[in-house]
Amino acid sequence: MxxxxxxxxxxxxxxxxxxxxLAIAPVLHIILTVxxxxxxxxxxxxxxxxxxxxxxxxxxxxxxxxxSIAGTLLMTAISLPIAVTLGLFAAILTAEFPSNPLSLxxxxxxxxxxxxxxxxxxxxxxxxxxxxxxxxxxxxGAVALAVIALPYTYTYFSTALRSVPxxxxxxxxxxxxxxxxxxxxxxxxxxxKALTTGVLMTVARVMGETAALLxxxxxxxxxxxxxxxxxxxxxxxxxxxxxxxPYTVWHQVAWGATALLLLAYLMVFLxxxxxxxEVRL
Amino acid sequence: MVxxxxxxxxxxxxxxxxxxxxxxxxxxxVVSVTTIALRSLDAFQHFGLALFASxxxxxxxxxxxxxxxxxxxxxxxxxxLLTALILSIPLAITIAEYLQGALKSVVSSIVELMxxxxxxxxxxxASQYLVPFLKQFAMEPLHSALPFIPLFSxxxxxxxxxxxxxxxxxxxxxxxxTTLILEAYQSIPVMYREACYGIGATRYESIKILLSLAxxxxxxxLVLGFARALGETxxxxxxxxxxxxxxxxxxxxxxxxxxxIASQFANAYLYQYAETVLYSxxxxxxxIAIALSFxxxxxxxxxxLRVVV
Amino acid sequence: xxxxxxxxxxxxxGDRQILxxxxxxxxxxxxxxxxxxxxxxxTTLLRVVNRLIDLVEGARVEGFVKVLNFDALRSxxxxxxxxxxxxxxxxxxxxxxxxxxxxxxxxxxxxxxxSKRELDEVVKWALExxxxxxxxxxxxxxxxxxxxxxxxxxxxxxxxxxxxxxxxLLDEPTANIDPVNARKLEEAIVSLKDEVTVVMVTxxxxxxxxxxxxxxxxxxxxxxxxxxxxxxxxxxxxEVAQKLLRGEI
Numbered sequence: 088m089x090x091x092x093x094x095x096x097x098x099x100x101x102x103x104x105x106x107x108x109l110a111i112a113p114v115l116h117i118i119l120t121v122x123x124x125x126x127x128x129x130x131x132x133x134x135x136x137x138x139x140x141x142x143x144x145x146x147x148x149x150x151x152x153x154x155s156i157a158g159t160l161l162m163t164a165i166s167l168p169i170a171v172t173l174g175l176f177a178a179i180l181t182a183e184f185p186s187n188p189l190s191l192x193x194x195x196x197x198x199x200x201x202x203x204x205x206x207x208x209x210x211x212x213x214x215x216x217x218x219x220x221x222x223x224x225x226x227x228g229a230v231a232l233a234v235i236a237l238p239y240t241y242t243y244f245s246t247a248l249r250s251v252p253x254x255x256x257x258x259x260x261x262x263x264x265x266x267x268x269x270x271x272x273x274x275x276x277x278x279x280k281a282l283t284t285g286v287l288m289t290v291a292r293v294m295g296e297t298a299a300l301l302x303x304x305x306x307x308x309x310x311x312x313x314x315x316x317x318x319x320x321x322x323x324x325x326x327x328x329x330x331x332x333p334y335t336v337w338h339q340v341a342w343g344a345t346a347l348l349l350l351a352y353l354m355v356f357l358x359x360x361x362x363x364x365e366v367r368l
Numbered sequence: 369m370v371x372x373x374x375x376x377x378x379x380x381x382x383x384x385x386x387x388x389x390x391x392x393x394x395x396x397x398v399v400s401v402t403t404i405a406l407r408s409l410d411a412f413q414h415f416g417l418a419l420f421a422s423x424x425x426x427x428x429x430x431x432x433x434x435x436x437x438x439x440x441x442x443x444x445x446x447x448x449l450l451t452a453l454i455l456s457i458p459l460a461i462t463i464a465e466y467l468q469g470a471l472k473s474v475v476s477s478i479v480e481l482m483x484x485x486x487x488x489x490x491x492x493x494a495s496q497y498l499v500p501f502l503k504q505f506a507m508e509p510l511h512s513a514l515p516f517i518p519l520f521s522x523x524x525x526x527x528x529x530x531x532x533x534x535x536x537x538x539x540x541x542x543x544x545x546t547t548l549i550l551e552a553y554q555s556i557p558v559m560y561r562e563a564c565y566g567i568g569a570t571r572y573e574s575i576k577i578l579l580s581l582a583x584x585x586x587x588x589x590l591v592l593g594f595a596r597a598l599g600e601t602x603x604x605x606x607x608x609x610x611x612x613x614x615x616x617x618x619x620x621x622x623x624x625x626x627x628x629i630a631s632q633f634a635n636a637y638l639y640q641y642a643e644t645v646l647y648s649x650x651x652x653x654x655x656i657a658i659a660l661s662f663x664x665x666x667x668x669x670x671x672x673l674r675v676v677v
Numbered sequence: 678x679x680x681x682x683x684x685x686x687x688x689x690x691g692d693r694q695i696l697x698x699x700x701x702x703x704x705x706x707x708x709x710x711x712x713x714x715x716x717x718x719x720t721t722l723l724r725v726v727n728r729l730i731d732l733v734e735g736a737r738v739e740g741f742v743k744v745l746n747f748d749a750l751r752s753x754x755x756x757x758x759x760x761x762x763x764x765x766x767x768x769x770x771x772x773x774x775x776x777x778x779x780x781x782x783x784x785x786x787x788x789x790x791x792s793k794r795e796l797d798e799v800v801k802w803a804l805e806x807x808x809x810x811x812x813x814x815x816x817x818x819x820x821x822x823x824x825x826x827x828x829x830x831x832x833x834x835x836x837x838x839x840x841x842x843x844x845x846l847l848d849e850p851t852a853n854i855d856p857v858n859a860r861k862l863e864e865a866i867v868s869l870k871d872e873v874t875v876v877m878v879t880x881x882x883x884x885x886x887x888x889x890x891x892x893x894x895x896x897x898x899x900x901x902x903x904x905x906x907x908x909x910x911x912x913x914x915x916e917v918a919q920k921l922l923r924g925e926i
Contacts, residue, residue, distance in 0.1 A: 096572045104466065106458035110546070111475070113539050114482045117493045176389035184383060189390075195662070196393050202661035203400060204599025206626045207650045210633065211403045234396055241393065266382035288484060295486020298601035298626070302633055323488040327602060330492050345492050349485075356481055558732075559769040563833070565729055566763030567783035567840050570755045577782065581773050675772055 118349065125346020128339045136343060141308050141325065144334040152344050157311045158225060158304065158319035163293050165229035165315060166236060170293075171286060173233075174240025179270055182248035193241070201238035205298040208234050213302040223305025223318040231299040236289050243285025247278045284359045291355045295348060297323035322348050401654065408648035411641060419648060423614040425632065427639040434625075434649050436614040440530055441624040441653060444604065445597035447534025452545045452593045457579075457586065459542070460549040465575060479550075483543035487602045494536035495528075495606035502535060503527030507619045522617035528609035531618040533627075536607045537600045545593040552585035552668065553578065555676045584671045592664035595657045601626040625649045679743075680705045680844055680874040681726055686740035688721050690733060695721045697898040698740070703891070708867060708875045710885040710906070713895035714926045719878040720766075722895065723846050726876065727761040728754035745843050759787055762837030762873075763846040767853055768829035770821035770836065777817040779832060780804060783839040799839050807835035808865045827858020834865060838873075845869065847877040851884065863888050882922050886910055894918045896926075 129136050132149040139151025177197075181190040212231040217223055255277055259269035275282065305318025306328065312319050322344050329341035411419060415432065422433030463475055507524040514520050556578055564574035579586070609621020610631055629646050636642035681703035688696040695718045703709045711719050724730040726744055731754060742749040747757050762783075770779050777800055784790045784799045800817070804810040809831040813819070821829055830850060837845060847866065851859035867888050869875055879885055885892055885906070892910075893903035894917060901917045902909060913919045920926045 092570065096570055099572045100466070103458040103461055106455060107462040110455035110459040110542055111478055111482075113493075113498075114478060114485070116497070117485075117489060120493060120497060121489060173389050173392045176386055177393055180383075180386040180390040183386075187383075189387075193390060193393055195665075196397050198661055198665050199658050200393060200397050200400075202595050202599070202657045203654055204601065204626055204650065204657060206599070206601045206629050207404060207654050208400070210407075210629065210647065210650060211400050213633075214403055214407060215399070234400070237393060237396060266378060267385070291484050291486075295488060297486070297488045297491075298630065301601075301630055323486060323602075326488050326492060327605075330495060330606060341492060345489055349489055352484070352486060352489075353481075356484065360477065559765065559767060560771060562729065562732070562763075562765060563769040563771065563836075565727070565732075565758055566765065566846075567836055568759040568761065568787050568842070570786075573786045577771065581771060583773070 118353075121342070121346050121349050124342040125344075125349070128343035129346060132343065136347075140310070141329075141340060142336050144332070144337060146336055149336060149339055149343065152322065152325055152340065152347070154308045154311050154320040155322045155325040155344065157313060158228075158307075158321045159294055159323075161225050161313055161315070161319060162229045162232055162300075162304065162321060163290060165225065166232035166293055167286070167290065169229070169233040170236035170240045170289060174237055174244050175282075177241045178244035178248050179274075181245055182251075182274070183266070183270070185249075194245075197238040197241045197245075200234075201242075205235055205296060206301065209299045209302045212299075217303055220316070222316070223303060223307075224316050225304065225312075225319040226315045228300050228304035228319065228321065229315070231303045232293045232296060235296060235299050236293050239292055240285060240289050243288060244282060247281030247285055248274055250281065251277045280362050284362055287355050287359045287362075291352050295323055295352060297327050300324050301327075401658075404647055404651050404654060407644055408651045410644035411648040414641060415645070419645065420652075423612050425612050425628070427632075427636070427642040430639065430641050432641065432645045433612075434628075434645070436612050437623040437625045437628040437649060438652060439614060440533075440608065440622040441598055441626070443530050443618070443622075444534040444537055444608065444624055445594050447531060447618075448538035448541055448597040448600075449590055449594045451535055451538025452541050453590060455538075455542050456545040456549055456589075456593075459546045460553055461575060461579075463546075463550055464553050465571070479543045479546055483547060487540060487600065490536065490540045491602040491606040494532070494539075494603055498536055498539075499527040499532045499607055502532050506535075507531060511619060518616040519618045522615065522620045524619040526609065526621070528607055528621050529619045530608060530622040533604050533608035533622075533624065534618075536603050537597045540600065540603055541593045541596050544596060545589050548589035548592060548668070549582075549586050552582050552589065552671070555672065556581060557676060581675065582671075585668050588664040588667035588671070591660050591667075595660040595664065598653055598657050598660075599626065600624075601630055605630045625653050679703055680745060681709075681876065682741075682743040683725075684741040686725060686738065686742055688718070688725060688730065688739075689737040690721075691735040695898055696725075699895075699898075699900050701893055701900060701903065703874065703876060705874050706870050707890040708870050708877065708888050709891045709893070710889035711876065711878045711893050711895055712882060712885050712921060713880065714921065715880060717895040718898045719880075719895050720848055723763075723848050723876065723878050725749070726844070727758050727763060727846060729763070759840075760842055761844045761846060762840055762842035764830070764833050764837050764848065764850045766849045768826060768833050770824075770829050770832050772821060775818045775820055776813050776824070776832060779821065780835050780839045783836045784841075787840040789839065789841050799841075800835075803835040803839040804832075806838050806865060806869065807831045808861050809835055825855075825858070827854040827861070830854055830858065831862060831865065834862065838869070842873060845873045845875045847875065849878050849880065851879075859884075882910075882924070894921060896921075 128149055136151045138153050142148055142150035177193050181193055184190050208231050212227055216227040216230055251274055255273050256269060259273040300321050304321055304324060306320055306324060307318035308320045326341045326344045329337040420434050420438060423436035424431050424433040467475055503524050510520045511523055564577050604624040604627040608624055608627050610623060610627055611621035612623055629650060633646050636646055679702045683699050683701040686696055686699045711722060713719050725738055725742060730736050738750055745760055749757060780800045780803050781796050784796060790796045790799045821832060851862055866875055889906040892906045894901045896917045902915045913922055
């Protein structure tokens with residue numbers, strides 16, 4: 088009797104741990120294979136990978152992904168401030184007036200917004216921005232990215248602001264600060280590490296987003312463009328197109344770009360961890 | 369004088385100053401859903417529900433049938449859900465019960481890392497590595513061993529299939545579901561764990577009891593995972609095979625709504641009804657996703673109020 | 678010999694020493710009450726017996742503890758706990774299980790009952806012993822939140838009894854309950870000692886006087902006095918015990 092109970096316990100533990108390892112295994116394999124394949128490509132191409140244009144389908148040279156890098160940077164730069172500002176204001180509202188029905192609505196709305204498939208966002212921005220403008224553009228892509236980022240910034244910022252102990256707010260009012268004063272001088276500075284983490288995680292989200300750009304950015308790969316109103320490319324978009332194509336050299340470029348994207352993501356992730364480390368109160 | 373707290377004028381001004389930009393979230397949601405609904409109207413008016421009765425994509429002849437993609441979306445999400453179920457619950461329990469200290473933070477960070485990874489990375493890896501792997505070690509064995517079951521009745525030619533897409537998407541939602549379950553599990557008050565020990569429960573028995581306590585939250589987490597799987601695009605496009613052929617076999621190539629749109633929307637403007645039909649297909653997905661997310665979130669909130677308080 | 682024996686037990690949590698060289702003997706089939714002011718370490722002492730102290734971060738236990746023929750500190754705690762039931766200060770019935778299921782789960786996992794009939798019997802027996810049966814017999818499938826605080830605590834007692842423990846630990850069980858329910862609980866406790874050895878912690882000397890066969894007085898982590906209850910209450914030999922009984926500490 089006794090030993091059966093012990094055996095069952097041991098079996099259970101083994102099963103649980105085995106399945107957990109299985110759950111984590113893919114990500115480790117992903118990182119390994121992406122870097123192995125991707126860095127091989129980048130190493131072969133050298134620094135021109137970052138400065139050259141993509142190759143033609145039957146070319147021998149790998150070329151580069153300069154247009155995609157430029158486009159990703161441009162669209163991130165445009166969409167981030169929009170998403171951050173709107174998200175921050177909404178987060179301040181719900182942090183300062185937690186029981187107001189509007190705050191509860193904003194919370195629910197953010198969750199609903201987050202559940203909209205990103206391809207739907209792409210379609211919507213296509214109808215509302217691309218069609219009137221009669222052209223794909225970095226702006227359209229940025230708008231789509233901002234829409235996707237909005238629930239994320241709101242949620243990160245809202246958590247960050249709500250975690251500020253109320254003693255600090257009380258102290259601010261005790262020295263007769265105005266509401267906005269308390270927000271700007273106390274709430275936000277105290278929460279700055281968490282807020283920064285939120286911004287960084289949003290950057291990570293935005294730079295890796297593919298579906299939202301499918302019908303908005305335009306896939307302009309034959310030159311490097313920094314104009315917001317002209318079509319533009321993006322790293323995830325290039326990867327998407329090239330990995331689906333039948334051409335070997337394009338597959339190689341895709342691997343290289345994926346490795347670059349993964350590396351950028353890992354660095355952003357690491358940065359958020361380092362920031363949090365400093366918050367040892 | 370006892371009464372309700374009256375907001376001072378300054379509070380009101382503060383509130384009003386926050387209003388415009390905060391309303392933006394509401395505006396975005398309303399505009400989004402309205403646009404999709406309006407743009408799908410044409411399709412419903414012209415084709416009605418017959419749109420979902422067959423599986424054809426023939427824009428030249430303006431003949432459309434969305435059955436395959438819709439079923440495909442639901443099936444892949446169901447398989448994804450199953451994958452998440454099998455992998456996330458053990459992972460959450462391992463982190464909560466069997467790990468401590470540095471190892472626990474490392475594993476938690478890995479889960480976080482997995483959760484934020486761009487889905488295109490998953491998509492590339494899945495299409496180049498996972499699909500061949502599944503073909504060789506899961507689909508072919510299942511097909512040769514159990515061909516009489518309709519689900520396994522076709523021979524996997526390339527491996528790109530509803531099954532492969534489901535597993536790939538499942539792997540990508542594991543971190544999300546794990547985090548939800550872990551948060552819920554860890555928020556169970558200590559006193560219930562103590563109660564378990566106070567009746568002589570072993571660790572395994574305690575986990576069983578605590579899991580049953582958390583059951584509503586776990587189910588909600590799975591529902592939210594399903595909603596997320598429904599909307600997944602890049603992984604679906606690269607693994608599902610992009611075929612309108614509807615079959616009961618999981619190993620045949622198929623379609624999901626998002627994969628269909630990704631492949632066909634760009635050229636849709638050339639035809640009369642193609643675009644609006646695609647809009648109607650995403651409308652279905654959006655409505656289901658929003659409804660499920662709403663259900664999932666409110667369930668977790670209600671559970672928290674009941675148990676954690 | 679003794680259900681519980683502690684020799685020179687010291688407990689540290691982090692840098693603080695909570696228990697200081699505690700030596701105790703708890704005889705079988707008695708109600709043994711540990712008394713003392715708040716902060717004297719009573720709860721910690723209790724939690725050493727069933728190794729619930731393991732759950733506290735940074736806790737360290739030194740000394741020798743024998744519980745029901747186990748070397749408590751070196752045994753597998755899960756094995757040990759199969760013979761020890763515990764009722765806590767704040768009632769904690771499982772909210773997702775019915776009244777019946779709350780009691781039944783303790784019996785099931787310890788193999789006390791298997792078939793439905795056996796379970797029904799054990800549940801009835803446990804609820805009767807906890808003096809709750811009459812109040813819930815018509816609503817066994819209701820949930821604990823529909824019970825009052827006092828009833829919930831008696832439910833917890835029934836749950837602990839359903840596992841047929843040899844030792845029952847009670848951590849200030851009436852601290853959060855109204856006086857009427859507290860009395861019912863005390864009656865139930867006293868009636869248990871034929872089947873079980875009861876160790877109870879309380880900060881109320883009056884309660885101790887009502888239920889105890891033996892008493893130990895704990896002050897600042899040390900056992901200041903211990904012995905048969907009558908003797909200690911009539912003629913407390915230490916100043917601390919005297920002050921405690923007079924309500925001065």
